[in-house]
Amino acid sequence: MRIEGRHYRTIWLDGEAVAVIDQTRLPFRFVVRRLTSRDEAVEAIRTMVVRGAPLIGVTAAYGLALALREDPSDAGLAEAVRVLNATRPTAVNLAWALARMRETLAPLPPAARHRAAWQAAAALADEDVAACEAIGEHGAALIAGAHARTGRPVNVLTHCNAGWLATVDWGTALAPIYKAHDAGVPVHVWVDETRPRCQGAALSAFELHAHGVPHTVIADNAGGHLMQHDRVDLCLVGSDRTTATGDVANKIGTYLKALAAHDNGVPFYVALPGSTVDWSLADGVREIPIEERSATEVTHVTGLGDDGTVRTVAVASPGSPAANPAFDVTPARLVTGLVTERGIAPATREGLLGLFPERRLGSAA
Incomplete structure (x- = not known):
């Protein structure tokens, strides 16, 4: 996407390093960070310099390429996969991308692995861009349909950031909004702030403003x-892991939005690439691991002072403990449909298998 007239992906090669947009500095500073080693890639994922399930997966793939520059042996490959896999537990794209990379690289002689790893990681990045653009096309039809029914601008509510900053480009939940906006469909976005890290207020709003999409935080x-007051036409969110039965893990607070949407008859859609489906799981509430992050993300906030400096301040009563589950699970019964690169499906096993029939061959148990 474009920032001040220049096209960016969220991750790209910069010589022998991997360049990423430091999302911890947004929206007040636009900073590019260079990753030169496996450990720097691990730190970038862990501290949310990069975040969003698809982007985490691609960053891990590039992190593996950086690791194999130093040690392309079988032991080096296994250790790099282990360390990168341990960075964040909820987003399934991380394990999916590393499994894809290992499948490609393990049969090769060690001397050939480093070059092949760069090529494989770049291919994953390009796949993600194509998938997200396709999600945008399918989801834009929902927005256009809502406009055709009402004749007025379509109000979409989203939660967290599932735009291009969460992927390599385009995004998942925001891609349909960009496609609809670019096609001339009048659309307005209600942007949940998304405490505690405020990815909606900081990142989704940053993206939408840069693209010229009307929005309100x-x-x-x-x-x-x-x-309740008919000011939301549909909800559209992303997913960090979706079970084979359609349960959806997304940023904490998504479940509450789904409950409100269900109570008020508002369609609730989830946008995700096929790589985000965990075909091994059936019960998201009980089986999806939920990341617990630092309590300081709840007790403190970072913002821009009137003097132009970025600072972190406490907002909770000193000494009070805080809990910080980073995700929750929305049961499939609350999801109107899943928007994927292959089309839109009901949030059911059969719905997903209808789009991914290759999973019927023994891997969708």
């Missing part, structure tokens, strides 16, 4: 009120 607890 709202407090996380305002969504239900807006739905």
Whole structure:
């Protein structure tokens, strides 16, 4: 996507390094960071310099390429996969991308692995861009259909950031909005702030503003009120892991939006590439691991002072403990449909298998 007239992906090669946009500095500073080793890639994933399930997966793939520059042996490959896999537990794209990379690289002689790893990681990045653009096309039809029915601008509520910053380009939940906007469909986005890290207020709003899409940042607890007063036409969110039966793990607070949407008859769609489906799981609430992050993300906030400096301040009563589950699971019964690169499906096993029939061959148990 474009920032001040220049096209960016979220990750690209810069000589023998991997360049990424440092998302911890947005929206107040646009900073590019160079990753030169496996450990720097690990740190970037762990500290959310890069975040979003698809982008985490591609970053891990490039991190593996960086690791194999130093040690392309069988032991080096296995250790790099292990360390990268341990960075964040909820987003399944991480393990999926590393499994794809290992499958490609393990049969090769060690001397051939480093070059092949760069090529394989670049191919994963290109696949992600194509998948996200296709998600955008399919999801834009939902927005255009809503406009055709009402004749007025379509109000879409989203939660967290599932735009191009969460992928390599285009995004998942925001891709349909960009496609609809670019096609001339009037659309307005209600942007949940998404506490505690405020990825909606900081990242989704940054993206939408840069693209010229009308939007309004709202407090996380305002969504239900807006739905009660017919000010939301549809909800569209992303996913970090979706079970084979359609349960969806996404940023904490998504479940509450789905409940409010269900109570008010508002369609609730989830946009995701096929790589985000974990075909081994059937019960998301009980089986999807939920990452617990630092309590300081809850007790402190970072913002821009009137003097132009970025600072972190405490917002909770000193000494009070805080819990910080990073994700929750929305049961499939609350999901209107899953928007994928292959089309839109009901949030059911059969719905997903209809789009991914190759999974019927013994791997969708």
